[in-house]
Amino acid sequence: MQDSLTAIAERFKELDNILIFPHINMDGDAIGSASALCLALRQMGKNAYVFVCENTPDNLDFLEMNCVTDDASVIEEPGATIMVDCNGYDRIRGREEIFCKGAVKGCIDHHAVGSSDIEYDFYHCESDSAATGEIIYLLLKEMGTEITLDIANCIFASITTDTGNFQHSNTSRRSHMIVADLYDIEGFDSKYVSALIYDRKSKAEFKLETIVLSGLEFYAGGKVAVGLVSQELLATTGCRLSHADAIIQRVMSIKGVEVGAVIKQNPDGVFKASLRAKSYANVAAVAAVFGGGGHIKAAGCTLGKELIEKKIALVEELTKAVNE
Ligand SMILES: [Mn+2]
Numbered sequence: 206m207q208d209s210l211t212a213i214a215e216r217f218k219e220l221d222n223i224l225i226f227p228h229i230n231m232d233g234d235a236i237g238s239a240s241a242l243c244l245a246l247r248q249m250g251k252n253a254y255v256f257v258c259e260n261t262p263d264n265l266d267f268l269e270m271n272c273v274t275d276d277a278s279v280i281e282e283p284g285a286t287i288m289v290d291c292n293g294y295d296r297i298r299g300r301e302e303i304f305c306k307g308a309v310k311g312c313i314d315h316h317a318v319g320s321s322d323i324e325y326d327f328y329h330c331e332s333d334s335a336a337t338g339e340i341i342y343l344l345l346k347e348m349g350t351e352i353t354l355d356i357a358n359c360i361f362a363s364i365t366t367d368t369g370n371f372q373h374s375n376t377s378r379r380s381h382m383i384v385a386d387l388y389d390i391e392g393f394d395s396k397y398v399s400a401l402i403y404d405r406k407s408k409a410e411f412k413l414e415t416i417v418l419s420g421l422e423f424y425a426g427g428k429v430a431v432g433l434v435s436q437e438l439l440a441t442t443g444c445r446l447s448h449a450d451a452i453i454q455r456v457m458s459i460k461g462v463e464v465g466a467v468i469k470q471n472p473d474g475v476f477k478a479s480l481r482a483k484s485y486a487n488v489a490a491v492a493a494v495f496g497g498g499g500h501i502k503a504a505g506c507t508l509g510k511e512l513i514e515k516k517i518a519l520v521e522e523l524t525k526a527v528n529e
Contacts, residue, residue: 208327210340213311214347216327217246220309222284223253225272228291229298230447233366233402235290236261236268238313238337241359242289243272245350254279258299262447264405268362270355277303285309290337292330293322313340317489317500332500335375338363342383357390361398369454370403374484374502413442417452417467421459424520428463428527430456431520436470446471453479463527464488466519468508476508478519486526494522 208216217223225243227235239255246253255272256279277300286307292314294301304310309326317332334340342360345352352360364384368376387393406414417432424431434449449469456465465481478495480488482502489504495515497506508515 206328208329210329210344210347213313213327213329214344214349216309216311217249217251217348220285221251222280222282223251224256224277224280224283224286224303224307225253226256226286226288226291226297226300226304228288228296229259230450231257231259231261231265232290232450233265233268234336234338234363236265236273237359237361237363237366238289238341240268240270240272241338241341241345241356241363242287242313244270244353244356244359245345245348247272248350248353249348252280256300256303262450263407264402265362267401268359270359283307285311287311287313288323289313289341290315292316292328313337313344315340316498333375333377335373335377335380336363336367338367339379339383342386352387352390354390354392357387357393358398361387361393361395362402365395365399366402370399375500407448409443410448413438413444413448414452414455416442417449418455421456423462425524425527427461429520429523430459430462430465431516431523432456432465432467434467434469436472436474439470450479453481457481457483464491464523466523468512468516468519470512474510476510476512476515478506478508480504480506480523482526486523486529488523488526491519491522491526495519 225239227239243253243255254274258275286304292312311327312325314330315334315337338360364380422431453467463483464486466478468476468478470476482488487501489499489501492504492506495506499505
């Protein structure tokens with residue numbers, strides 16, 4: 206059951222003391238969408254924060270917009286708790302209890318697959334939307350929000366990151382139309398925002414990327430590429446896990462690769478895989494085999510602590526996916 210953006214905009218008028226929850230391992234869409242919504246709510250005179258329990262990735266720090274906090278006491282009794290760019294407790298781990306405290310619970314997302322373990326008071330999910338930022342932009346229009354430069358920067362960051370810089374197949378006419386609108390905002394400079402996101406890589410990150418890419422394993426005649434980011438490698442290069450997020454995009458730029466996987470080890474030893482497909486394969490189906498989910502061309506799953514057997518199984522599934 207979906208609620209229209211008009212209905213949600215109407216709903217927000219009556220709400221106050223609002224906590225916004227982006228997903229764990231924040232990406233540009235998660236924090237960009239969350240901050241844009243937070244700024245819009247503050248513009249309406251509401252008390253609103255983006256509530257997280259992790260550090261913002263360095264290259265996305267400018268998207269915090271004085272909205273992001275890891276201190277739940279900023280709002281003791283939330284009038285509303287809103288999930289953005291995610292829809293289940295597994296994506297807001299460590300913050301579930303605070304989310305439950307919301308007198309009203311909402312969700313604005315674009316992930317088709319997810320755990321439906323929450324009874325939302327309002328819910329809006331467009332699985333064909335390239336970014337949650339697009340939906341937030343349209344919601345803000347319904348809310349009568351003035352699109353300030355800060356909000357424009359958040360929306361642009363959401364869309365450019367989730368479309369892989371307008372290269373992924375999810376990029377639509379609407380993605381470009383919304384970005385085109387942003388150019389009407391005084392001071393908006395897409396190149397400036399892009400440089401903040403993409404051109405601030407540290408030497409350590411560059412080293413990490415180089416090592417992972419040179420160690421790629423290829424299967425299925427080069428159609429499947431698998432990379433590994435272990436905690437040991439992160440320690441030797443001086444990187445954090447979030448520094449490995451962009452590697453998958455580099456993997457997908459290799460000629461002949463249809464499916465890419467970057468397996469990343471969490472500090473607790475658990476391995477997770479980010480999966481991408483270039484043109485025809487369905488990696489959401491592969492992720493589902495391992496209890497994960499996502500989009501057809503971008504998905505993820507958890508492989509557990511014992512990697513060897515799971516990796517063999519993953520390569521088997523990825524090979525099936527490219528040969529189908
Ligand atoms: Mn997203």
